[in-house]
Amino acid sequence: MIGNLLAVFLFEWKRSLTLARMAWWLMLAGFPVFIVGLIRFTTYEELPRELWAGFLFALGPMLMTMLGTLLWTTPAVSVELERRSWVYLAVRPHGTTTVLIGKYLAAVTWVIPPVIVGLTVAVPLAGTGDGWRLWWTMARLICLACPAYAAVYLLIGTILPRRAMVLAVAYTLIFELVISFIPAVINKLTVQFRLRALLIRWADMPVPSGRQAGMLTLIGDAPSWQYVLILLGIAPVLLALAVAIIRLSEFSSAAESDL
């Protein structure tokens, strides 16, 4: 099983070494640098450190990580079905399981490096004075966000392969970008909520005391380790669900005329 996983992982990585994919890699790395540079050189006043931390968080652990994993893992099943290559994988011992997890691992290891590289250039460019601390905070958040988002999108891709991209974009917009900012219990279901809570703690960002009660619903009051544990736990739980769904699913290699 481990050997099979390694085979899928290496095969997917080898297949990703194309000009188009490398361009995507550069885009993921370059976009935060471009935006931070744009803000830095078009703003005359020094921006507060907290604002920079917010920008860097939005660009790295939030947007680039979401975008990278969405594009890699959401179509993991649908692309094989559309190409009609799924059947070759499905008739191998543990084929569907290893392909799913192997693709997941390839996606996570592919997305983390460019986002961290981008961050490494963007943080000094921001010139906050405590760059190392911000970099270390963002790097840890990226390493937690990437596996979690990849697992979420992979699960979406296995539940409804033929509408996976639409569903994944809808999930991102509705849950991660809207509901996560609603001060209610429902925002605790999002990855964003945990990441934001950790950002506040690890980047040592102050919570306005007068609005403490309201802010708590947005950043939570649990200890950091709980958030880390939940973020780390999302991946295995959702992967197990995705594997179970894929094992129950029926994908026919028969032509449409045969169905």
Next chain:
Amino acid sequence: MIELKSVTKLYGRVIGVNDFTLTLESGAYGLVGPNGAGKSTLLNLITGQLRPTLGTVRVFGEDPRNNAALFQRLGYCPGGEGLYSNVSGYDWVKYLQRLQGMTDLEAERVTEESLELVGMTESMHRPIASYSRGMRQRTKLAQAIAHDPDLLILDEPFSGLDPVGRYELTMVLKDLILIGKSVLFASHVLHEIESLTQSFLLICGGRLLASGTAEDVHRLMVGVPNEVRLKCSRPHELAALLIREQAADAVRITSDGLTVTTQNPGRLYEALPDWLASTGLTISEMHSADESLQALFNSLMKMHRGEL
């Protein structure tokens, strides 16, 4: 080897396979049926990709759904293409052998051997995008046989191959059958299957219509009326002649000729030249509709429904 008990597969309201019961011992079998007959659905059930709505499927005594142990003994060459365009045939076949659980070295060895067997050694390091249809078919067959499976399931494996390619792959498959491998070979072209095996399974409308050797099938067809279409100058005279000579059970005159229904087409074909010579009638075209496989299936379907 393969056992299906009252298997029905429904896709919503559409029936893919209908109350299919079949037991196959080890050997080579041809699954024949027109397009849309349910061949691919049947193969999908046997390879465990689909779950039967009703009934049970057993391959080597086991349920094929998600059965890792069984997949070690199974080689499958599906009908569709489904190859990655930007990888080489070698990398693709090796990848699939790694998924069989082989080490890197083992996978390399069997990949080279199988690609050599199907005549792809020279082109195996080229990207699949540059392959012709025939080369893709060969590569597909290579991935199915590389891990030395006991049962090989092939869905239209000769599709897109030139005559030389067909011959070469037929030889490869014959060799596999000779060393005791079992083969289930689906096609809608009868002679493709006849070149490999004399054991047929005839399927149409998701039902098993007949099984046995080619002779069994021909025997089954004795007494089934054949239809012959003739394009001629004076159809009424020709119709009268055929009735008079008792060479036709029924005759239908059309705008440009006549359609003859007969239970004894051999007599008609033998005697027709003499009759034409003696009467001066001319025939410009003659078609036997029953030469097509579809006609055979139509007749079998009618027999199945008790209409013949």
